Amino acid sequence: MKPPPFEYVRPGSLPEALDALARHGATGRILAGGQSLVPMMNLRLVKPAVLIDINRVPGLAEIRVDGGELVIGALARHAALLGSALVRKHCPLMADAYRWVGHGPIRNRGTLGGNISHADPASEMPAVLAACDATIGVRSAKQSRTIPAAGFFTGALATALAEGEMVTEIRVPLAQPGQGAAWEEAANRKGDFAMAGVGVLVTVAGGKCTHAAIGVAGMAKPGTRLSATEKRLVGTALDAAAIAAAARAAREEVRPSTSYHADATYKRELVETLAARALAAARDRAR
Amino acid sequence: MALIPINVTVNGTRFERAVEPRRLLADFLREDLDLKATHIGCEHGVCGACTVLVAGEAVRSCLTFAVQADGCEVRTADGLAQAGKLSPLQQAFWEKHGLQCGYCTSGMMMVASELLERNARPTKAEIEEAVSSNLCRCTGYYNIVESVQRAVELMQEGAK
Ligand SMILES: Cc1cc2nc3c(=O)[nH]c(=O)nc-3n(C[C@H](O)[C@H](O)[C@H](O)COP(=O)(O)OP(=O)(O)OC[C@H]3O[C@@H](n4cnc5c(N)ncnc54)[C@H](O)[C@@H]3O)c2cc1C
Numbered sequence: 329m330k331p332p333p334f335e336y337v338r339p340g341s342l343p344e345a346l347d348a349l350a351r352h353g354a355t356g357r358i359l360a361g362g363q364s365l366v367p368m369m370n371l372r373l374v375k376p377a378v379l380i381d382i383n384r385v386p387g388l389a390e391i392r393v394d395g396g397e398l399v400i401g402a403l404a405r406h407a408a409l410l411g412s413a414l415v416r417k418h419c420p421l422m423a424d425a426y427r428w429v430g431h432g433p434i435r436n437r438g439t440l441g442g443n444i445s446h447a448d449p450a451s452e453m454p455a456v457l458a459a460c461d462a463t464i465g466v467r468s469a470k471q472s473r474t475i476p477a478a479g480f481f482t483g484a485l486a487t488a489l490a491e492g493e494m495v496t497e498i499r500v501p502l503a504q505p506g507q508g509a510a511w512e513e514a515a516n517r518k519g520d521f522a523m524a525g526v527g528v529l530v531t532v533a534g535g536k537c538t539h540a541a542i543g544v545a546g547m548a549k550p551g552t553r554l555s556a557t558e559k560r561l562v563g564t565a566l567d568a569a570a571i572a573a574a575a576r577a578a579r580e581e582v583r584p585s586t587s588y589h590a591d592a593t594y595k596r597e598l599v600e601t602l603a604a605r606a607l608a609a610a611r612d613r614a615r
Numbered sequence: 616m617a618l619i620p621i622n623v624t625v626n627g628t629r630f631e632r633a634v635e636p637r638r639l640l641a642d643f644l645r646e647d648l649d650l651k652a653t654h655i656g657c658e659h660g661v662c663g664a665c666t667v668l669v670a671g672e673a674v675r676s677c678l679t680f681a682v683q684a685d686g687c688e689v690r691t692a693d694g695l696a697q698a699g700k701l702s703p704l705q706q707a708f709w710e711k712h713g714l715q716c717g718y719c720t721s722g723m724m725m726v727a728s729e730l731l732e733r734n735a736r737p738t739k740a741e742i743e744e745a746v747s748s749n750l751c752r753c754t755g756y757y758n759i760v761e762s763v764q765r766a767v768e769l770m771q772e773g774a775k
Contacts (some may be wrong), residue, residue, distance in 0.1 A: 395638035433748055
């Protein structure tokens, strides 16, 4: 179908964009890559009265290192992040997971800020950012604040963004020596939405796991961590038995949704297999 | 809704038009400019039949508003043939039977155009990954992949 009518605003700067959001916050929406919003408009699932197109706002797509953090502008495209040497070096979990996000033409337009604001439970990046303890930088015309990724995602297609607020940047702590990362996923075809995805970060020191973080995609809520399973891993040698036990625990801990191609039981099975693979790969990379 | 004036260069020709904000780039090309090579399949970004190049990048024209292309260079499959002569990509699709019903073909060729411009000698796996963004329900993709491989050969012969 065709999208419903709307008024189009194209701010040339961040203050202009925030102004427009303050004016139209209740009925307006930001247009970033358009790769989730425009399908929903074409399907008439949403009918925003005003679209605020941020694509020409300068300085919003940077990828840089600032102190101990990788800083990613909200408008950084999936394609730029997939190809970024900084991301590969400082957030290998994101680099690994991005191989699974959409197809070339989707990645040319889609943005990280739009992706997390959309908060699709099947999306990879909410799980990645939760596992990495990233923070989300948010601004309105009046104030700016920082939200931990774990608190940003409040439910399927729901975030902690208030009316008039937009995401401006994402901050990820830099990967440390001794850390290993891996993303494993099952999708119908590579580039389709995940049936289940598991992202793992482990830190190994003196042959023992000192920190573990597991984020899952394809479950009921985006950006979910498996904290009980993580606790089981700390102190183990991440040997085959520890990994198998953790993978079984992950299977129980997830809260799967049912989707067209995968019911909840199947998703649990996927999670066990994917978690075992991701844990082993992350452990090997941590050495 | 008030119309918004835009100017867009399509396949080298500059067009000035006024559009409704909700006008999709796909409809702008087909209806306002009468350039019918760009096909519309699913209208939610999944099938890729409407893929065009904007500023050299492959994008879904069903997920892009025409107003967003204001000031941009757009390329469509209408512009592939030069002076009535098939481009190497078109020639290759013809030789290798890269199409059956033809509905996905223009989108496939635009995805392949982007790939070949970035990477003059893609591997088979790279070609497969690129064309997997678009749906073809006839060919099973074998002939499409072979067509892109053949286009690589033709372009190299042409460059000699
Ligand atoms: C065929 C297809 C396959 C896909 N496959 C995947 C996949 O495998 N994995 C995956 O994760 N995604 C996938 N996607 C979705 C894609 O990643 C989108 O790019 C992403 O979900 C939304 O980002 P966007 O920049 O396109 O945002 P838009 O579509 O422009 O916006 C999405 C929502 O976020 C809001 N928004 C945008 N930017 C901001 C901001 N800075 N601050 C506040 N709100 C904002 C908008 O108002 C809107 O509500 C796919 C999409 C398609 C069409």
